[in-house]
Amino acid sequence: MSGYISPKGKYKKFINKKISVIFFFLFLMFILSGLAVTIGPMKFLFHDVYKVIFNHFFPGCFSVSEILEAVIWKIRVPRILTALLAGFGLALAGAEMQAILRNPLASPFTLGISAGAGFGASLAILMGISFVGGKYFLIGNAFIFSLIPAFIIFFLSRIRRVGPGAMILAGISLAYVFSAGATLISYFSQAEDLKVLSLWMMGNVGKTTWSDLGPLAIVLALGSFLLIWKSRALNVMNAGDETAKSLGVNVERTRIFIMAISSFITASVICFTGMIGFVGLVAPHITRMLIGADNRFLVPASGLFGAAFLLGADIISMKIIAPSVLPVGIITALLGGPLFFLLIVKRRGKDYW
Amino acid sequence: MVTLRIKDIGFSYPGVPVLKGVSLEIIPGEILAIVGKNGAGKSTLIKCMNRILEPDRGKVFLGERQLKTMKGKDIAKSMAYLSQKASYIFPVTVFDVVLSGRYPHRAWNSDRKDEARVGEVLKMLELEDLAMRYFNELSGGQQQQVLIARAIVQEASIFLLDEPTSDLDIKHQLEVMETVRRITRNRKVSAIITIHDLNLASRYADRIIMLKNGLIFAAGSAASVLTGENISEAYDVQVVVNQIDGKPHIIPLRPIRK
Numbered sequence: 001m002s003g004y005i006s007p008k009g010k011y012k013k014f015i016n017k018k019i020s021v022i023f024f025f026l027f028l029m030f031i032l033s034g035l036a037v038t039i040g041p042m043k044f045l046f047h048d049v050y051k052v053i054f055n056h057f058f059p060g061c062f063s064v065s066e067i068l069e070a071v072i073w074k075i076r077v078p079r080i081l082t083a084l085l086a087g088f089g090l091a092l093a094g095a096e097m098q099a100i101l102r103n104p105l106a107s108p109f110t111l112g113i114s115a116g117a118g119f120g121a122s123l124a125i126l127m128g129i130s131f132v133g134g135k136y137f138l139i140g141n142a143f144i145f146s147l148i149p150a151f152i153i154f155f156l157s158r159i160r161r162v163g164p165g166a167m168i169l170a171g172i173s174l175a176y177v178f179s180a181g182a183t184l185i186s187y188f189s190q191a192e193d194l195k196v197l198s199l200w201m202m203g204n205v206g207k208t209t210w211s212d213l214g215p216l217a218i219v220l221a222l223g224s225f226l227l228i229w230k231s232r233a234l235n236v237m238n239a240g241d242e243t244a245k246s247l248g249v250n251v252e253r254t255r256i257f258i259m260a261i262s263s264f265i266t267a268s269v270i271c272f273t274g275m276i277g278f279v280g281l282v283a284p285h286i287t288r289m290l291i292g293a294d295n296r297f298l299v300p301a302s303g304l305f306g307a308a309f310l311l312g313a314d315i316i317s318m319k320i321i322a323p324s325v326l327p328v329g330i331i332t333a334l335l336g337g338p339l340f341f342l343l344i345v346k347r348r349g350k351d352y353w
Numbered sequence: 354m355v356t357l358r359i360k361d362i363g364f365s366y367p368g369v370p371v372l373k374g375v376s377l378e379i380i381p382g383e384i385l386a387i388v389g390k391n392g393a394g395k396s397t398l399i400k401c402m403n404r405i406l407e408p409d410r411g412k413v414f415l416g417e418r419q420l421k422t423m424k425g426k427d428i429a430k431s432m433a434y435l436s437q438k439a440s441y442i443f444p445v446t447v448f449d450v451v452l453s454g455r456y457p458h459r460a461w462n463s464d465r466k467d468e469a470r471v472g473e474v475l476k477m478l479e480l481e482d483l484a485m486r487y488f489n490e491l492s493g494g495q496q497q498q499v500l501i502a503r504a505i506v507q508e509a510s511i512f513l514l515d516e517p518t519s520d521l522d523i524k525h526q527l528e529v530m531e532t533v534r535r536i537t538r539n540r541k542v543s544a545i546i547t548i549h550d551l552n553l554a555s556r557y558a559d560r561i562i563m564l565k566n567g568l569i570f571a572a573g574s575a576a577s578v579l580t581g582e583n584i585s586e587a588y589d590v591q592v593v594v595n596q597i598d599g600k601p602h603i604i605p606l607r608p609i610r611k
Contacts, residue, residue: 007471007481008469008471010484011448011471011484011485014446014485104442229461232459232463235445235453236453239440239441240440242400243434246433246436246513247429247457248424248425248426248457250425292444292445293441293443293444294445
């Protein structure tokens with residue numbers, strides 16, 4: 001029979017489409033990176049910028065001025081890499097959290113991570129108290145405190161065997177406690193310190209240096225490897241805990257494992273960047289609209305889309321009131337919010353996708 | 354063929370004893386129906402059979418091995434569970450749902466052979482046209498057929514079905530039961546089914562177990578279990594029992610007030 005395609009053949013096409021979307025996101029990431037490196041408060045000629053880049057791969061090819069070298073290699077490239085890594089990590093963690101908690105409202109911050117980080121930053125900036133000294137006084141404290149709510153929830157779920165719904169509610173209640181703690185400290189603080197804190201909280205990918213990128217990249221590489229490895233178990237858990245158990249998934253252990261790694265990735269990102277909202281909630285949804293809920297593809301694709309999305313937002317944040325630069329956290333929500341709203345309204349009649 | 358034996362299992366939800374010592378053995382290739390009124394422990398019993406719930410006491414043996422000591426994936430290679438209300442929170446295609454039946458057999462990803470197997474089973478159950486549809490958009494009857502396809506792909510020799518016919522119209526009820534019968538006959542699979550409809554149980558089950566208050570109240574052939582006396586005792590309902598095709602046919606009359 002001509003024109004007949006077997007289910008297996010159709011499925012193959014379906015998978016190929018997902019893979020091409022992943023390649024498209026990769027391509028988008030490269031294009032945006034190429035564009036971003038030419039953008040900034042200082043104006044340089046297009047080919048001068050690329051001379052600096054080439055010079056790092058093939059030393060001695062071109063002669064470049066010191067100022068050009070400093071701006072491109074020490075400021076712009078780390079900024080681009082931070083945007084890519086942060087966007088990738090937050091979107092990946094968001095996709096994992098939504099799947100493992102079986103809730104479309106879940107995000108990397110669902111377990112109270114951002115409130116914890118905010119509290120840690122408040123302690124460091126406003127009261128000068130930190131677990132960590134030296135260069136990582138602020139970053140280290142934000143990191144440690146961001147993970148405290150998550151670990152309280154893991155601990156409770158071990159001893160009380162609570163399900164996903166109770167975990168989300170526990171996360172929300174702990175987030176309120178930590179936010180209130182931060183507000184309490186703020187109430188007794190100086191105006192200048194508060195300005196520093198609120199700038200930190202806004203979310204900015206321009207604060208990192210090459211030496212920060214190493215640890216961040218290692219955490220993301222390891223974490224995403226483990227998460228992608230677990231994505232088949234995550235697919236089975238989409239059917240609910242009982243079915244997942246009946247197919248041989250250790251549901252409780254897998255849930256804690258995935259949440260712990262996602263939280264660790266999120267904490268590693270936001271201690272360097274501050275709160276970049278929205279990417280972690282929305283990138284997985286937009287990706288799911290395009291390629292469906294199969295986590296083997298959704299998880300890496302969300303990460304790549306998140307990376308492109310955050311870099312795109314950062315380009316806008318540098319352009320919109322140039323030569324001044326807005327914190328990217330404002331742009332992700334200000335532009336991403338309406339975009340997502342439109343997508344949801346257009347898909348009337350469907351609950352999720 | 355793997356056998357399943359249950360010895361004196363008990364299970365309580367906090368403060369509420371549900372099973373109080375149930376023993377039974379599954380005969381390979383049979384359809385075993387578990388009946389009893391709401392709260393009698395039917396669903397709990399089949400969930401204890403494949404460790405979705407851990408019994409408080411008693412033992413479950415899969416072949417020679419105790420279920421407690423086995424790995425989840427090894428249990429899944431022998432036993433499939435079809436839940437009463439299947440729902441995928443994020444939409445996935447029928448093909449993906451059936452493919453997930455290969456999970457216990459693969460360490461990492463599914464491969465070509467797995468996909469080919471899914472294709473075969475979809476064809477066998479005449480579900481080919483639904484392959485790329487979203488599972489959540491199917492009717493209840495189609496969903497049950499897809500779950501049966503998943504269990505076949507899982508290569509389980511024991512199917513546990515928790516009220517597979519509850520939400521279905523009469524035609525789909527019969528279709529699901531016919532599929533179950535076909536599979537048990539052709540593939541030597543045993544099916545354990547909790548079911549409310551005593552007439553379906555009577556017609557399709559090789560053996561029936563009637564539960565009352567967490568204990569086996571009656572067990573055996575349809576003719577010996579589904580008597581007017583047993584049903585009034587287990588369900589508090591007055592019934593008339595006729596015969597159709599040599600099997601008991603139950604017509605409920607009125608509840609018995611105590």
